[in-house]
Amino acid sequence: MNNSPYFLKPASVQSVMLRVLVALLPGIAAYVWFFGAAVLVQIALASVTALAAEAVMLRLRDKPVMLFLSDGSALVTAWLIALTFPPIVPWWLTVIGVLTAIVVAKHLYGGLGQNPFNPAMVGFALMIVAYPSLMSQWPAAGFTDFVPQWNAIFGSRELDAITMATPLDALRTALHTADARATVAGVLGSNATFGNVGGKGWEWVAAGYFLGGLYLLQQRIITWHMPVAFLATLFVISGGFSFYDASRFAGPGFQLFTGGAMLAAFFIVTDPVSGCTTPRGKLIFAAGIALLTWIIRTFGAYPDGIAFAVLLMNIATPLIDMYTQPPVFGHKIKGEDS
Amino acid sequence: MTALQRLFKFNGGVKPAYNKEASTGLPIAVAPTPTLLVIPLHQSIGGMPRPLVTAGERVLKGQRIGGADGNVSSAVHASTSGTVVAVEMRLMPHASGLSALCVMIEPDGRDEWIPRQPFDFRSATPTQTRDYLRDAGVVGLGGAVFPTYLKLNPGKQGKLDTLVLNGAECEPFITCDDVLMRERAATILKGVVIMREILSAGQVLIGIEDNKPEAVAAMEIAARAANQAAGDSAIGVVSVPTRYPAGGAKQLIRVLTGIEVPHGKRSTDYGVQCFNVGTAYAVYEAIALGQPLISRIVTVAGNVTQARNYEVLFGTPMRDLVALCGPLADSDRVIMGGPMMGLLMPDDSVPVVKATNCVLVGSKKLFPPPPPEMPCIRCGECAKACPADLQPFEMYWFSRAKIFGKAQEYNLFDCIECGCCAYVCPSHIPLVDYYRFAKSEIWAREIEKEAADVARERYEFRLLREEREKQEKAAKLAAKTAAGREKAAAAIAEAAKPAATPEEDAKKALIAAALERAKAQKELVHPGNVSDLTPEQQAEVAAIEARRAEIREMAKPHLRQDD
Numbered sequence: 001m002n003n004s005p006y007f008l009k010p011a012s013v014q015s016v017m018l019r020v021l022v023a024l025l026p027g028i029a030a031y032v033w034f035f036g037a038a039v040l041v042q043i044a045l046a047s048v049t050a051l052a053a054e055a056v057m058l059r060l061r062d063k064p065v066m067l068f069l070s071d072g073s074a075l076v077t078a079w080l081i082a083l084t085f086p087p088i089v090p091w092w093l094t095v096i097g098v099l100t101a102i103v104v105a106k107h108l109y110g111g112l113g114q115n116p117f118n119p120a121m122v123g124f125a126l127m128i129v130a131y132p133s134l135m136s137q138w139p140a141a142g143f144t145d146f147v148p149q150w151n152a153i154f155g156s157r158e159l160d161a162i163t164m165a166t167p168l169d170a171l172r173t174a175l176h177t178a179d180a181r182a183t184v185a186g187v188l189g190s191n192a193t194f195g196n197v198g199g200k201g202w203e204w205v206a207a208g209y210f211l212g213g214l215y216l217l218q219q220r221i222i223t224w225h226m227p228v229a230f231l232a233t234l235f236v237i238s239g240g241f242s243f244y245d246a247s248r249f250a251g252p253g254f255q256l257f258t259g260g261a262m263l264a265a266f267f268i269v270t271d272p273v274s275g276c277t278t279p280r281g282k283l284i285f286a287a288g289i290a291l292l293t294w295i296i297r298t299f300g301a302y303p304d305g306i307a308f309a310v311l312l313m314n315i316a317t318p319l320i321d322m323y324t325q326p327p328v329f330g331h332k333i334k335g336e337d338s
Numbered sequence: 339m340t341a342l343q344r345l346f347k348f349n350g351g352v353k354p355a356y357n358k359e360a361s362t363g364l365p366i367a368v369a370p371t372p373t374l375l376v377i378p379l380h381q382s383i384g385g386m387p388r389p390l391v392t393a394g395e396r397v398l399k400g401q402r403i404g405g406a407d408g409n410v411s412s413a414v415h416a417s418t419s420g421t422v423v424a425v426e427m428r429l430m431p432h433a434s435g436l437s438a439l440c441v442m443i444e445p446d447g448r449d450e451w452i453p454r455q456p457f458d459f460r461s462a463t464p465t466q467t468r469d470y471l472r473d474a475g476v477v478g479l480g481g482a483v484f485p486t487y488l489k490l491n492p493g494k495q496g497k498l499d500t501l502v503l504n505g506a507e508c509e510p511f512i513t514c515d516d517v518l519m520r521e522r523a524a525t526i527l528k529g530v531v532i533m534r535e536i537l538s539a540g541q542v543l544i545g546i547e548d549n550k551p552e553a554v555a556a557m558e559i560a561a562r563a564a565n566q567a568a569g570d571s572a573i574g575v576v577s578v579p580t581r582y583p584a585g586g587a588k589q590l591i592r593v594l595t596g597i598e599v600p601h602g603k604r605s606t607d608y609g610v611q612c613f614n615v616g617t618a619y620a621v622y623e624a625i626a627l628g629q630p631l632i633s634r635i636v637t638v639a640g641n642v643t644q645a646r647n648y649e650v651l652f653g654t655p656m657r658d659l660v661a662l663c664g665p666l667a668d669s670d671r672v673i674m675g676g677p678m679m680g681l682l683m684p685d686d687s688v689p690v691v692k693a694t695n696c697v698l699v700g701s702k703k704l705f706p707p708p709p710p711e712m713p714c715i716r717c718g719e720c721a722k723a724c725p726a727d728l729q730p731f732e733m734y735w736f737s738r739a740k741i742f743g744k745a746q747e748y749n750l751f752d753c754i755e756c757g758c759c760a761y762v763c764p765s766h767i768p769l770v771d772y773y774r775f776a777k778s779e780i781w782a783r784e785i786e787k788e789a790a791d792v793a794r795e796r797y798e799f800r801l802l803r804e805e806r807e808k809q810e811k812a813a814k815l816a817a818k819t820a821a822g823r824e825k826a827a828a829a830i831a832e833a834a835k836p837a838a839t840p841e842e843d844a845k846k847a848l849i850a851a852a853l854e855r856a857k858a859q860k861e862l863v864h865p866g867n868v869s870d871l872t873p874e875q876q877a878e879v880a881a882i883e884a885r886r887a888e889i890r891e892m893a894k895p896h897l898r899q900d901d
Contacts, residue, residue: 003433003771005757006677006705007354011719011764013712067710113713113765223718272717278729321732328749329348329588329726330600 013112016221017072023215024079024267027208031083034201036144038087041153042094043079049098050078057107073112077101080120080267084260084307085127086138088152093134097123117314118274124307136169136303141201168259169303171250206262213266225282226275227265231256233290241298249298259297259304264289268306274314281317281324288313343543343576346596348589350725351581352758354510354678356549361513361637361645366521368649369636369662375417375443375653376428376689377403382477383484384410389892391441395422400452400630403441406472412485413475416443417632417651419450425892431656431674431691435684443653454628459536464491467536467625474624475631475692480504480515480585480614481675483693486621489613490536493606497538500595502612503530505546505553506578506585509676512696514635515615517647519546519553523560526615529622530573531564537611542573543594544615549580582678583756587612589725601726601752616695636690638662640699641669650690656697657686665699673698677705678757712765720759720769726752730759734769737776742783745776753777814856821849 031039054074058065081097101123109115128135139149216222234255241249255261260268269275269286276285289309296305380386387404391397397416404414420443428440459467468487476486492498503526507515519526534542544561546554554577561573578584578593588599591610599605605612616634623629632652636659639645643664650659656672673680674694690697720730728749736745753773760769828842 002708002768003682003774004673004675004677004679005761005770006673006680006700008708008760008766009352009354009762011762012709012766013715013764016715016717016764064710067712071712073715111713113715221717273715277716277718277721277731325729325748326727328601328728328752329592330598330603330752331749 013071013073017076019219019221020076020216020267021072021079023212023219023221024083024209026211027205027263028083030201030204030208031087032144034141034144034204035087035139036149037146038139038149038153039082041150042082042085042087042089045091045094045153046078046082046098047075049095050074050102053099053102054107057103057111061107061111063111068112071112074102074106077106077119077123080263081123083263084120084124084268086135088137088139088149089131089134091153093127093131097127100126113273115273116317118268118271118310121268121307121310121314125311128302128307132302168297171254202259203257206257209262209266213262216266216270222266222270223279223282225279226270226286229283229286230265230269230290231261233287234261234294237291237294255294255297260306261293264293264306264310268310274310274317276317276320276324278321278324278326280326281320284320284324285313285317288316343574343594344596345576345578346593348584348592348725349727350723350758351583351589352723352761353581354761356510356580357639358511358513358516358549361511361639361647362516362520362552364644364646366517366635366647366649369651369654369659371418371445371447371449371651372654372658373444374423375420375445375651376655377414377417377441377443377653378428378430378689378691379404379414379439379441380430381414381475381483381652381692382412383482384408384412386439387411387414389425389439389441391416391422391425393422393424396420396446397422397443398450398452400454400632402473402475402630403443406485410485410488411472412477412487413473413630414441414652415475415630415632416441417653418443418445419448420445429685429688431681431683431688431694433681433684440689451629456628457625459532459625464536471621471624473630476617476620476624477631477692478614479616479620479634479692479695480587481679481693481695483691486613486617489611490533490621491606492537492539492611493604495606495609497540498606498611499540499609500611501530501534501537501539501542502587502591502594502610503542503544503615503618504585504587504590504612505544505550505557505615506590507550508547508580508582508585509678509680509696510582511639511645511698512637512676513639514637514647514695516550516553518619518635519550519615520556522619523553523556524563525622526557526619527560527564527573528626529618529620531568532625533613533618533621534572539611540572544573544575545578545584545590545594546575547580547584548577551577582758583725583754586725586754586756588754601749631692634690634692634694636694637696638699639696640673641666641701641704642699650694652691653689655687655689656683656694659690659697660686660699663699666701668701668703669699670702671700671705673700678761679755708766708768711767714765714767717764719762719764723758723762725756725758726754728753730769733776734767734772737772740776740779742776742780746780750776750780810856817849817852817856821853824849 028039051069051074055065055069058068078098081101082094085094085097101119105117105119105122106115213227217224235252238250238255239252242251269289276282289306292309292312293305296302296308302308379389385408388407389403390405391403397403397420399416399419401416402413403416406413422441423444424442425439426442427437430436430438457470462470468490471487471490472485477483478486505515505519507513530542544557546557554575557575561575565571565573576594578590583589584593591605591612592598595610597608597610599608599610620631624631633649635647636650637645637647638659642660643666646663648659648662660672672683672686674683675681675696676698680696680698714731714734716731718731724730732748733745733750733753736742736748750773755770755773757770760767763769824845828846831842
């Protein structure tokens with residue numbers, strides 16, 4: 001018989017994970033609307049791979065398979081990988097990415113709750129380093145034909161017709177490689193990749209993620225600290241540099257509504273296992289990711305820097321947590337509270 | 339009064355289902371006297387009281403049967419008149435399932451009181467008042483059973499800013515304070531007035547959770563009357579937001595005054611002291627009526643057909659109480675206290691004691707076994723719920739890994755074991771169990787360390803002593819040989835030159851003196867703690883031996899015949 005407390009709040013890891021999946025739905029809906037159903041194929045592929053890998057690893061580690069399989073954490077990792085990878089990458093790329101995340105980043109480190117690095121971001125980082133070109137082929141907005149996308153994933157790769165550089169990529173390439181006279185405004189205005197705020201179509205996907213993020217906040221699954229610190233830092237840095245030289249640095253609207261910024265703010269940075277847990281630590285952690293993301297996006301060699309930024313800050317997590325412990329009841333500094 | 343009291347907030351806390359209505363429908367009833375009272379001698383924090391009665395003795399209601407022992411201890415009394423049938427080990431109302439010395443009284447049905455006299459605390463010294471309350475067995479009735487006399491001390495300043503009365507009663511199911519305030523508010527206030535006077539308290543704040551409007555109303559009327567009688571407005575009744583654990587002493591002090599009393603500090607150092615409303619009632623009965631603490635209000639609730647509050651004599655088996663309320667067929671356990679912090683009883687035969695605010699009957703349906711424990715995902719729900727502002731998951735990691743030093747660095751001992759963290763944990767980790775484990779391990783290690791320190795000191799002293807003895811021996815030997823050599827030399831000299839020079843005589847005398855000194859010193863270091871005792875010391879030894887024999891005699895009936 002157990003000890004006190006004798007009754008518990010009806011809460012479970014499973015219900016937390018399921019609500020995270022629900023929160024991803026508006027973003028996925030916008031994704032399908034603008035870029036076709038390929039992403040659904042990738043989500044299905046990633047989910048099946050993740051569950052299979054999870055089951056095998058749990059069996060090998062002698063853990064109760066059904067209990068842990070039903071916690072939903074593998075599905076969250078799988079969905080995040082499917083949503084951060086280009087939707088028309090070949091099937092085996094998604095499979096390897098998911099296997100890396102589940103087998104290496106999660107289970108080899110001790111399984112649920114033990115991984116020091118965000119598994120989805122480990123999968124993404126490995127794939128973009130190993131297959132940079134495949135990981136940079138994104139479908140053009142509005143090109144929602146399913147058959148060529150299906151073929152791109154499973155068959156012959158006739159890609160030129162359907163791919164296009166991402167907005168971040170296009171901007172960087174234009175600014176870095178083209179003639180020195182290229183300016184942000186010039187590039188953004190001339191290219192069909194760009195929409196009103198961010199990338200064409202992408203700004204709506206980002207809005208969908210934002211909506212899902214608000215749901216997570218309302219459900220108290222995440223706190224405001226990380227999304228606010230992440231978005232605000234990105235806004236301030238990009239705003240400051242854009243103000244300093246608008247021709248060389250993209251503005252905050254563009255930074256926030258392209259790439260994975262919105263997905264990261266609410267779904268990736270907020271991973272509780274690998275991130276900071278103290279209120280102040282959360283602010284520092286998310287702000288650090290935003291800063292590193294902006295640096296990598298602006299000066300680095302990769303199209304988006306979120307994955308690397310998250311992994312770098314994951315390393316610092318224990319240290320930040322240690323130095324940001326909130327004061328304990330009765331030990332608060334005098335005069336701090338009135 | 340309730341009007342414009344500024345309230346403060348404590349962080350964290352939870353809002354579980356309260357389930358209080360079930361037991362507030364009926365007034366307090368007096369539980370029948372059982373056929374046998376089992377009164378444990380150890381019912382409060384601190385030293386175990388000495389038994390003052392032996393088997394066969396007749397006792398009166400309110401007669402002291404256990405005398406307070408040591409600085410922190412509180413007396414125990416016979417709950418009714420009758421015959422002591424035994425003083426023996428019985429199962430305690432504690433989760434450990436251990437037994438302790440109990441006085442078994444067979445009631446004679448006459449319920450005959452000892453002569454009762456009010457205690458005139460106004461003409462007594464503070465020490466006399468405190469001794470009186472100690473011997474009247476008054477302890478905190480909120481559940482912690484800390485001897486009240488120790489807390490009725492205004493501390494260094496000699497006066498108190500705020501006396502806090504705790505009527506919050508935040509644990510689900512428990513309503514004993516609620517009904518006591520509804521039905522006996524005036525008496526509680528009389529106790530409050532006495533306590534205020536003893537503590538020289540400036541103001542009195544009575545905190546009651548706002549889910550008890552009837553109690554708030556009754557206490558307001560009584561407080562108004564008390565204020566009118568005193569001609570001031572020092573006593574205020576404050577309705578506080580309902581949020582577990584608002585009834586934690588530190589949490590309530592924070593809510594009412596904004597003061598945070600740190601772990602390990604006296605609240606009187608901050609000008610505050612907190613008592614349960616039931617304790618104020620007991621103080622009144624002890625001082626104004628001369629009645630020691632022999633009963634209390636107990637809520638019987640949970641898996642029963644009619645939950646209710648009873649006035650119960652200490653020593654009444656919980657089983658008898660449960661039977662009064664019609665336990666349902668699927669009942670499978672008895673819990674002392676509420677569902678958040680209560681203790682699982684080893685058996686329903688254990689007696690009601692001073693700490694028993696509630697007898698909660700459980701079943702698998704009411705308190706289902708927790709779902710399987712999952713790994714911690716560091717979601718931080720526990721930290722949000724912690725009323726002590728701790729990081730429970732960090733303490734969990736370190737407790738689990740047995741890195742107790744780190745657990746202590748994360749302020750493990752500030753944990754009040756309220757259970758909020760375990761209540762909200764989505765991974766269903768029995769967090770409080772981990773903290774209890776870590777705390778007891780740390781205590782055990784400290785005791786071990788102390789024992790080791792004592793042993794080491796003793797060993798080092800022995801080495802030191804042996805070294806000293808060795809040196810003394812060597813000195814003696816050296817002196818001896820030196821003396822021998824001198825002697826031989828002297829004999830040779832004497833043979834050669836019959837007349838001894840006065841110089842040589844002086845040398846001889848010196849040597850003799852040195853020898854004397856060495857001898858005397860040796861006698862001095864001779865371990866003499868059992869010989870050469872002064873009469874006082876001898877008397878002391880005899881007294882100790884007598885006490886030992888007495889204890890041996892007392893323990894004899896409890897020892898098995900064959901050993």
